[in-house]
Structure formats: C-alpha cells, structure tokens
Amino acid sequence: MVGFSLALAAVAxxxxxxxxxxxxxxxxxxxxxxxxxxxxxxxxAAAVAVLAGSGTFTANYPNLFPLGGVRLExxxxxxxxxxxxxxxxxxASIYGIGYSAHGPASRPVQIAFPLLVWSVMMVPAAGNVTGxxxxxxxxxxxxxxxxxxxxxxNTEARTAAQWYAAMTxxxxxxxxxxxxxxxxxxxxxxxxxxxxxxxxxxxxxAGVVFLLTLVGFGAKAGVVPFHVWLPRAHPEAPSHASALMxxxxxxxxxxxxxxxxxxxxxxxxVWWGAVVVVVGLVSxxxxxxxxxxxxxxxxxLAYSTTENIGLIFIGVGAAGMFxxxxxxxxxxxxxxxxxxxxxxxxxxxxxxxxxxGSILSATGTRDLDRLGGLARRxxxxxxxxxxxxxAIAALPPLNGFVSEWLLLQSLVHSLPSxxxxxxxxxxxxxxxxALTGGLAAATFVKAFGTAFLAMPRTxxxxxxxxxxxxxxxxxxxxxxxxxxxxxxxxxxxxxxxRVALAVGGLADxxxxxxxxxxxxxxxxxxxxxxxxxxxxxMVMIVAALAVVRRGRVRRTIRxxxxxxxxxxxxxxxxxxxxTSFAEPLQRVFDDVLHxxxxxxxxxxxxxxxxxxxxxxxxxxxxxxxxRLYLPLLAAVRRWGDRARAVQNGSIHRxxxxxxxxxxxxxxxxx
Amino acid sequence: MxxxxxxxxxxxxxGLVLVTSFAALWLRRLVAVARVIAVQGVALAAVAxxxxxxxxxxxxxxxxxxxxxxxxxxLPGLILRAVRAGDERREVESLINVPxxxxxxxxxxxIAYAATRDVVALSSTPQVRALPLGVAVMLIGMLLIVTRxxxxxxxxxxxxLDNGIALVMFLGTSGVPLAVExxxxxxxxxxxxILQVLTSRIRNKFxxxxxxxxxxxxx
Numbered sequence: 001m002v003g004f005s006l007a008l009a010a011v012a013x014x015x016x017x018x019x020x021x022x023x024x025x026x027x028x029x030x031x032x033x034x035x036x037x038x039x040x041x042x043x044x045a046a047a048v049a050v051l052a053g054s055g056t057f058t059a060n061y062p063n064l065f066p067l068g069g070v071r072l073e074x075x076x077x078x079x080x081x082x083x084x085x086x087x088x089x090x091x092a093s094i095y096g097i098g099y100s101a102h103g104p105a106s107r108p109v110q111i112a113f114p115l116l117v118w119s120v121m122m123v124p125a126a127g128n129v130t131g132x133x134x135x136x137x138x139x140x141x142x143x144x145x146x147x148x149x150x151x152x153x154n155t156e157a158r159t160a161a162q163w164y165a166a167m168t169x170x171x172x173x174x175x176x177x178x179x180x181x182x183x184x185x186x187x188x189x190x191x192x193x194x195x196x197x198x199x200x201x202x203x204x205x206a207g208v209v210f211l212l213t214l215v216g217f218g219a220k221a222g223v224v225p226f227h228v229w230l231p232r233a234h235p236e237a238p239s240h241a242s243a244l245m246x247x248x249x250x251x252x253x254x255x256x257x258x259x260x261x262x263x264x265x266x267x268x269x270v271w272w273g274a275v276v277v278v279v280g281l282v283s284x285x286x287x288x289x290x291x292x293x294x295x296x297x298x299x300x301l302a303y304s305t306t307e308n309i310g311l312i313f314i315g316v317g318a319a320g321m322f323x324x325x326x327x328x329x330x331x332x333x334x335x336x337x338x339x340x341x342x343x344x345x346x347x348x349x350x351x352x353x354x355x356x357g358s359i360l361s362a363t364g365t366r367d368l369d370r371l372g373g374l375a376r377r378x379x380x381x382x383x384x385x386x387x388x389x390x391a392i393a394a395l396p397p398l399n400g401f402v403s404e405w406l407l408l409q410s411l412v413h414s415l416p417s418x419x420x421x422x423x424x425x426x427x428x429x430x431x432x433x434a435l436t437g438g439l440a441a442a443t444f445v446k447a448f449g450t451a452f453l454a455m456p457r458t459x460x461x462x463x464x465x466x467x468x469x470x471x472x473x474x475x476x477x478x479x480x481x482x483x484x485x486x487x488x489x490x491x492x493x494x495x496x497x498r499v500a501l502a503v504g505g506l507a508d509x510x511x512x513x514x515x516x517x518x519x520x521x522x523x524x525x526x527x528x529x530x531x532x533x534x535x536x537x538m539v540m541i542v543a544a545l546a547v548v549r550r551g552r553v554r555r556t557i558r559x560x561x562x563x564x565x566x567x568x569x570x571x572x573x574x575x576x577x578x579t580s581f582a583e584p585l586q587r588v589f590d591d592v593l594h595x596x597x598x599x600x601x602x603x604x605x606x607x608x609x610x611x612x613x614x615x616x617x618x619x620x621x622x623x624x625x626x627r628l629y630l631p632l633l634a635a636v637r638r639w640g641d642r643a644r645a646v647q648n649g650s651i652h653r654x655x656x657x658x659x660x661x662x663x664x665x666x667x668x669x670x
Numbered sequence: 671m672x673x674x675x676x677x678x679x680x681x682x683x684x685g686l687v688l689v690t691s692f693a694a695l696w697l698r699r700l701v702a703v704a705r706v707i708a709v710q711g712v713a714l715a716a717v718a719x720x721x722x723x724x725x726x727x728x729x730x731x732x733x734x735x736x737x738x739x740x741x742x743x744x745l746p747g748l749i750l751r752a753v754r755a756g757d758e759r760r761e762v763e764s765l766i767n768v769p770x771x772x773x774x775x776x777x778x779x780x781i782a783y784a785a786t787r788d789v790v791a792l793s794s795t796p797q798v799r800a801l802p803l804g805v806a807v808m809l810i811g812m813l814l815i816v817t818r819x820x821x822x823x824x825x826x827x828x829x830x831l832d833n834g835i836a837l838v839m840f841l842g843t844s845g846v847p848l849a850v851e852x853x854x855x856x857x858x859x860x861x862x863x864i865l866q867v868l869t870s871r872i873r874n875k876f877x878x879x880x881x882x883x884x885x886x887x888x889x
Contacts, residue, residue, distance in 0.1 A: 663781055667784070
C-alpha cells in the first residue's frame with residue numbers, strides 16, 4: 001500500500017513534468033496542476049497509512065548512482081512531514097491552475113513545481129545519506145527555479161534568487177559535511193547502519209556533527225541568523241509555490257534536525273536541546289517583530305514563518321532537553337506539540353499565502369498600505385483569509401491554538417525539574433511563546449484589517465474582483481483542513497505516539513491520551529477538548545448575536561458618520577494604514593528594530609503656519625542582514641578585488657606563474 | 671665506436687644543447703637567436719645519432735636524421751622568415767637584463783640537477799647522467815618565454831622547450847618508436863605554423879609584437 005502510493009506519487013510527478021514540458025500553455029497549466037495534486041495526494045495517502053500503523057516501509061535501489069544507491073525508509077517521523085507537505089501541496093496545485101493562467105505559466109516553472117512537490121516528499125522518505133543529499137539538492141534546485149519564475153520583469157526576483165542560492169548551498173555544504181563525518185565514523189551509509197554504529201562516534205565528533213546539522217538544516221528552516229533568504233525569496237516566488245515552500249519545504253529543516261540529532265545520533269547532552277531552544281526563542285521573537293511592522297503582505301508572511309519555525313524549534317529543543325535530563329514522558333509531549341504545529345502551520349500558512357496570491361492577482365500589489373475594502377469585493381478570499389489569520393494568531397477554536405497550547409503545557413510543566421539549565425530556560429521560553437502569540441494576533445489583525453476592511457485606498461483595490469474558481473477551491477479546501485485539524489486533533493493521538501517512538505533518542509511512551517473528544521497529556525494534569533471548546537464558543541457567539549439583535553429591535557437606529565470630527569465625508573486617507581497600525585508597537589520595540597524614520601514637512605509659501613504636505617517614510621533594516629551579512633559580503637568583495645591583482649592581463653605574468661609552478665613542483669615532489 | 675668516444679661525443683652534443691640555450695639568452699639580435707636555435711636542433715639530432723650508432727639502432731639513426739632536418743633546418747627557417755617579415759631585427763626589450771637572465775638560467779640549471787638527482791642515481795649510464803641537461807633546457811626555454819617581449823622570441827622559447835623535452839626523451843629512453851617521434855614532430859611543426867600565423871596577425875593588427883600591449887585587452 002505504502003510502496004504503491006509512493007510509486008504512484010513518483011509516476012504522477014513525472015507525468016506532470018512531462019506535461020509541463022510538452023503541452024501548450026492552457027493545457028499545460030491544467031494538467032500540471034491536476035497531476036501534481038494527484039502526486040501529492042498519493043504521497044499523503046502513504047503518509048496516512050504509515051501514521052495509521054502499517055509499519056515502516058523500506059526499499060533499496062543500490063545501483064541508482066555511480067557511487068551509492070538510494071534507500072527509502074518511510075517511518076512515522078517521515079510520514080508526519082510528508083503529510084504536512086500533502087496538506088499544503090494538494091490545494092496549492094489546484095490553486096496553481098487558476099493562478100498560473102495569467103502569471104507564471106512558463107515551461108521551466110511548470111516543470112519545476114511538480115519536481116519541487118515530489119522532492120519535498122521524498123527528502124523525509126530517504127533512508128540513507130546519499131538519498132537524503134540527492135533529494136535535498138533536487139529540492140533546492142527546483143525551488144530555485146520557482147523563485148526565479150518572474151525574473152523577466154522583476155529584478156527583485158534575481159536578487160532574491162541569489163540570496164537563496166547562496167544560503168541553500170551553505171546549507172547543503174554543512175549537511176554534507178555533517179553526514180559524511182557521521183557516516184564515516186558510524187561505519188555505514190544507510191540510516192539503519194548509522195543507528196547501529198553510532199556508539200563508535202566520540203562525544204566531540206557527535207557535538208560537531210550536531211552543530212553542523214543545526215547550521216545546515218537551520219539555514220533551510222530559516223531560523224535566525226540564517227533567515228535572510230526567507231523574506232526575499234518567499235515574496236518573489238509565485239504564491240502557490242511560496243505556500244509550498246513556506247508550509248512544507250522549510251519544515252524539512254526541522255525534519256533533518258530531529259532525524260540526525262535525535263534519531264541517528266540518539267540524542268546528546270542537555271546543551272544540544274538548549275542551543276536549539278535559544279535559536280528557536282530568538283527566531284520566534286525576531287520573526288514576529290519584523291512581521292508586525294512589515295507592510296508587504298508576503299514579506300509579513302515570510303517573517304511569520306521564521307516565527308513559527310522558531311516555535312517548532314522551541315518544542316524540538318525542549319524535547320531534547322527533557323530527554324537529556326531524564327524526563328522522557330515530557331519530551332514526548334513537547335515533540336508531539338512541535339510535530340502537530342508542523343502540520344498545523346503547513347495548513348494555515350499555506351492558506352494565508354494562497355490568500356495573499358489571490359490579493360496579488362486581483363490588485364497587482366502586495367503592499368497593505370495600498371489595499372483595503374477587499375472583503376466586499378473578494379468574499380471567499382476574505383473569509384478564508386480570516387480563518388487563516390485566526391489560526392495563526394493561535395486563537396481558539398482553530399488549529400494553531402491546539403498546538404501552541406500543547407507547547408505551552410509541556411514548557412510550563414517542566415518546572416519541577418532537576419537540571420538547572422532546564423529550570424532557567426523554560427520560564428523564559430514560556431514568556432517568549434506567550435509574547436509571540438500576542439504579537440502574532442496584532443500582526444494578523446493588521447494584515448486582515450488593512451487588506452479587507454474599511455475603504456479601498458487605491459483604484460486597484462477598488463476594482464478588485466474575486467479570483468477564478470480553481471483558486472477558490474484551493475482556499476476553501478485549506479480552510480477546511482484548518483477547521484478539521486482544530487476540531488479533531490484527537491485523531492493525531494496515536495500517530496503522534498508512533499512519531500515519538502520513531503525518534504529513538506528522544507521519547508518513549510504515549511504523549512497524548514484521548515477518548516475521542518478529550519485530549520489528556522501524559523504526566524501532566526492538563527486536558528483540553530477542542531471540539532467542546534468550539535461548540536461552546538459557537539453557542540456564546542450565537543447567544544451574543546441574538547442579544548444584539550433583540551436590542552436592535554427595541555432601539556431606533558440613526559445613521560450618522562462615526563468620528564466625523566465635524567466633517568461630513570470620510571475618505572480613505574483618514575483610515576488606519578498598516579504602517580500606522582503598527583506604529584505604537586514599533587515604538588515599544590524601538591531599541592530592537594532601530595527604524596529609520598524621515599519626516600519631511602512642506603510649508604506653504606505664503607505662511608509657515610500652514611502645512612502643505614507631510615511625508616513620512618519608515619525603513620526597517622534587518623539587523624542581521626545589516627550587521628552580519630553585508631559586512632561579510634563587503635569583506636569577500638575586498639578580498640576578491642585584492643585577488644584581481646593576480647590576474648592583471650600581462651601574458652608574461654601568466655607564463656611566469658606556470659614556470660614558478662613547474663619549479664615548485666619539481667622541488668617539492670622530488 | 672668504443673665506450674670512451676661514445677661518452678665524450680654524447681657529452682659534447684648534450685652540452686652543446688645547453689650552451690646554445692644560454693647563448694639564446696645572451697644574444698640580442700633576433701636572427702642570431704634563430705641561428706642558435708638551429709644549432710641547438712642539430713646538436714639534439716647529434717645526441718640521437720650518437721646513441722643510435724652506439725646501440726646499433728638503425729631506427730634511432732633515421733629518427734636523428736629527421737630531427738636534424740626538422741629542428742635544425744625547417745623550424746628555424748620558418749622562424750627566420752617570421753623575423754625577416756617584420757622589421758624588428760633587434761631584440762631590445764627584455765623584462766630582465768642579460769646578466770640577470772644568465773644568472774637565472776644558471777639557477778634553473780642547478781634546480782634541474784637537484785630535481786633529477788634521484789633519477790640519475792637509478793642508473794650509471796652516460797645517457798642518464800646527462801639527463802639533467804634536458805630538464806635544464808626545458809626550464810631555460812620557459813624562462814625565455816617569460817622574460818622576452820617579442821612574440822617571435824616566444825616562439826623560439828617554445829621550440830627550445832620542446833628541444834629540452836626531446837633531449838630528455840632521447841636520453842631517458844634510448845630511442846622511441848619512429849611513429850611516436852613522427853607524431854611529436856608533426857605536432858611541433860603544426861604549433862610553429864600556428865604561432866607564426868598568429869604572430870603575423872598580431873603584427874598586422876597592432877603594428878608590433880610586443881606582448882605587453884596586449885594587456886589592454888583584458889576585461
């Protein structure tokens with residue numbers, strides 16, 4: 001069953017690529033979308049089968065490459081990531097049919113997208129070092145093509161692709177180094193051999209391998225300080241591809257960290273987990289702060305991805321810390337929270353990126369300050385974006401709430417802990433998770449409010465129209481997934497146990513008990529019933545509406561302009577913009593963000609007491625990019641300029657190089 | 671031919687190859703340098719001829735006659751034509767002056783001896799003892815290429831480099847098959863033709879063959 005599904009996924013992806021290469025434009029877009037969705041659905045079916053308990057699927061292709069074969073090992077940990085991919089890839093592919101029709105329909109993009117979907121599903125399925133690296137690189141290259149989709153009329157896309165290419169190769173370099181060292185010392189290429197031989201790896205090598213793993217997979221996951229490519233590449237890719245990259249591809253960073261750090265290496269000292277938690281905390285705070293003040297919608301979503309990956313890292317790192325300090329039951333809960341958040345984030349971030357794509361194709365802009373009033377013009381997009389916003393803000397009764405609640409529970413209940421590091425780190429983590437939750441709510445109030453409510457701020461926003469049917473299907477399907485995940489997370493109880501058991505070095509036992517309605521955490525006196533919670537909320541909302549309606553009947557209603565301040569008309573210029581909404585919070589975090597603000601005031605020529613125009617410009621530089629990457633790039637450039645002296649165009653000098661080389665070789669090799 | 675005569679003839683011929691390379695660095699007139707290269711080719715052919723006679727290898731004797739004709743007459747003749755085609759009869763410009771070049775050449779000869787010490791220690795035949803001379807001629811040929819500005823002298827340097835390689839080949843292997851030698855010879859002939867055409871093109875285009883002026887061509 002699993003093998004058949006995986007084969008079907010491969011065949012469908014190959015057919016989709018062939019369709020992308022061969023068919024004319026209209027048919028191409030349609031067939032690529034359908035076949036890619038089929039491929040992702042087949043992968044999802046395999047994942048569901050494994051999560052439902054059909055056991056680990058393995059396959060071996062020893063002669064696939066000249067120097068090493070590919071082994072597949074599809075266990076529960078792989079499955080949960082493949083499931084997250086399928087959750088976002090199926091709707092995104094269908095959405096892509098409508099989205100690409102007037103946009104990225106070129107052959108390279110239509111070939112690269114199915115390849116990207118397939119390789120994202122195959123990376124977790126790889127069961128040896130060669131296979132992992134091969135699929136990883138396939139994924140990196142196909143996603144790079146997708147980022148470059150609109151390079152013809154968009155120079156930003158080229159810069160974004162350069163940053164992305166550099167970071168993804170840094171990532172690959174670190175991963176290859178780590179895995180080669182690990183495979184060499186453990187004496188085997190397949191994961192099974194590495195698990196058997198891992199006791200031969202000394203503690204120092206293990207630490208080095210772990211840190212390289214963290215750098216390599218962290219760069220792909222987009223955690224601070226490797227996040228710089230994310231807010232560049234995600235906005236430039238076509239929206240259904242950004243949904244896939246942000247919802248699924250960056251998660252593979254988490255997968256790699258868990259797989260290598262806690263499965264293959266079998267866990268390590270407490271500092272491993274502590275480092276991951278710290279990286280997660282910094283990423284969560286940094287990501288949400290930049291998302292809060294961003295006014296480019298897709299950039300906002302990209303920064304929010306850094307935040308959510310940060311939360312997942314906190315969960316994974318906390319699980320590592322708990323396991324290392326002996327509390328493996330709590331570790332299972334933290335891991336379960338992180339994995340559930342992986343799936344949830346795939347659903348709601350995918351949904352939000354698709355929504356952003358609908359806005360972009362309807363209005364031609366991603367700038368929140370130029371939108372407004374879209375709720376009436378694009379009702380389906382507005383409703384689904386609202387679902388996504390509620391979910392990502394971790395508000396009940398949606399799915400983001402469940403996983404963040406689980407995460408907070410596991411962090412809070414670690415307090416009676418023996419290890420000092422754990423006792424210090426966890427309260428900080430709780431505070432940060434709580435703060436990011438609040439800021440995320442503010443961010444998405446801003447995003448939803450300025451885009452969809454109030455009056456349109458520009459003519460483009462005024463003339464917006466609802467997207468084509470296929471795009472609506474994608475949006476509605478993903479909001480359905482969000483709601484289903486919110487109401488029935490209990491179905492994940494048994495699968496999450498299998499995931500926890502698959503990670504040998506981290507957890508044992510069952511993280512979550514359930515009776516179908518009620519979630520009960522093991523080892524913690526805490527429980528939750530999302531279904532009852534949702535029903536309760538619904539009852540209260542209906543009751544409130546009824547009361548309001550009743551009240552309305554009694555009173556006479558007068559229509560007067562609110563906050564008119566003596567004026568009789570209100571214009572869009574009087575509305576809050578995204579920038580002004582975030583301004584108070586930006587002041588609060590002034591010391592962290594260091595915004596550059598210019599205010600130009602023009603006076604009328606007749607009198608200085610009358611102001612003609614005020615221009616307000618705010619620019620926020622990414623601190624890491626500004627302080628870390630740009631100096632690094634400048635240094636590289638300086639060295640490059642210095643090295644140009646070696647090649648000055650003089651033929652005599654080039655000839656002298658070969659003479660000197662010959663002499664040196666003669667003398668040295670004698 | 672007895673052993674003593676063989677050793678003396680071989681040493682004279684091989685020594686002449688090295689001495690001519692020093693002379694090529696020392697002389698200033700282009701025509702004179704080309705003639706010295708011709709002498710070097712003849713001396714090289716003499717080395718092969720002596721070895722062929724001593725070891726009674728008729729094939730090597732035939733090869734030596736061919737080498738003499740090619741490197742002693744044909745290739746220097748081509749170079750002389752190139753020199754006469756241009757009006758730059760005097761090689762005035764070198765990147766380093768003559769004493770420095772001779773000093774550098776002596777240093778390269780020492781390096782050649784030092785580098786081939788282990789090879790020489792393998793065998794005590796007079797051919798192998800003369801092997802460092804070939805390596806030295808190779809290095810001096812490269813020195814000629816590196817330090818001279820005129821493209822014609824670069825061609826002569828290439829020819830000298832190839833003479834050095836051929837000398838090592840004759841001394842180290844005591845004769846290669848005729849087919850191999852033919853292949854090498856035609857390669858060298860071809861390279862010379864191409865270089866000559868290239869040089870005349872450079873001259874037509876830029877009015878001279880000073881390679882330093884080509885520096886402007888980069889990026």
